[in-house]
Amino acid sequence: MESELLVDRREGWMVLTLNRPERLNALNEKLHRLLAEALEEAAHESCRAVLLTGTGRAFCAGEDVGGLALAAAEFQRSGALPPDLGVTVEAHYNPLIRRIRRLRKPVVCAVNGVAAGAGANIALACDIVLAARSAKFVQAFASIGLVPDSGGTFFLPRLIGEARARALALLGEPLPAETAQAWGLIWQVVDDGALRGEAEKLAARLAKGPTLSLAWIKEALNASSANDLDAQLDLERNLQSLAGRTPDYREGVLAFLEKRPANFTGRAS
Template identity: 70%
Template sequence: MPTRPTRAVDSAVPLLLDRRDAWMEVTLNRPERLNALDATLHGELAAALDMAAADDCRAVLITGAGRGFCAGQDLAARAFGDQPPDLGASLEAHYNPLIRRIRALRKPVICAVNGVAAGAGASIALACDIVLAARSAKFIQSFARIGLVPDSGGTFFLPRLIGDARARALMLLAEPLPAETAAEWGLIWKVVDDAALMDTARTMAAHLATQPTQGLALMKDAFDASPGNSLDDQLDLERDLQRAAGRTPDYREGVSAFMEKRPARFTGQPA
């Protein structure tokens, strides 16, 4: 598949965007800092996600350059003065909006974890819809090592994905979790060999970009609501979402393709 990079690969550029035929690849590009987040990278990543939300791309792939996915906050960018820093303000300004942007995207978001995903870096990965990890990758809830509380949705995602007992131990002990164990526990979707990670992730993104985008977005709505709903509430929500899905052109196309025994040609257009 031909690529149309919006930027040349340059280690001085904190974020790389590569717009494919119908999807976008977003690469955190501070490899010398294990793609740790500072204010500049936060701003670029927010702009990229806003672009993905606004244009006609139908899937997003997020990954990291170099040997790590994301080491979380760049501690070298923290300034200590006479007064303790207000880390809550940093979460409110940067991290919380970032997680909300990822979760709010009306299209599938894939994360290819190519190395260590630590602290908020792990939370960014877990905020995505599908997480693939290289066999050498590790997930680390590193907050206890510096006296902080897991953030960026970590205390939300981990207990729901792997249960309270495992989540508590990972956070309190701050021990690295190998990618293969993460997959066995249900924290992520799949582990692949390091050399195959990006080809696998790109093939998946290209596939999802051909699927019924509106139906997938409604599916995400159902997943997001499920943890807080009773069965009755979820049944009602499924009814409403199915009503909306049934009005999309892709539903009509899907049925036609099934009846005609041919591949469906979904457009992702709204009703």
């Protein structure tokens, strides 16, 4: 039986493919565990970039509502207390978002179809998001009486502004990929048939980049929303001190002077 997460190890980078197409790649405990293990592996020095995508006609439909429906039905029959969904969020979704944001490597997301609920917000947690032209992003929580999680209430207003974020969260209407790009929610829309190839080219390019520099860029951008200008300037100074002592900085300068492509190693020494 094929794994629910396909892990394709390339030279210096990894492709992680959600593989529950019959459930629109909805997340369950097993898939969360496999993702956690794969992202832990990606933290090793040999991996310098990650591509996250899905199989079939959806990127990810969020939580597998089949399990929620069974629990709700049992609640109706027995009158017992319903399951605490906050426990599920804390055990699985919050750690996943933190792993993606804190991974010291760039994470590219290729949204190959519908990204709904937590699936949409997992995509938004990634560093660069490409989407198929037919893809849609749906904050589906309110339609089943829930609240956006997986960072949705954090990412949306910062990416597209409060007015649009409120409408998407409250109405739960699908947002076409081309509108998502126009609003600044994602990086790029490509034709459906070209998505995987374009995403792989981008991940391979990032895997050959100055990995430590890219990690510090992520760190600075992650901190910027909580910092005032003075704190951010201080952080930039400190990170630049570190970057300026790396072999990749020396190589980058030499390559520029010699008018050739840089051969970055991503190593500290």
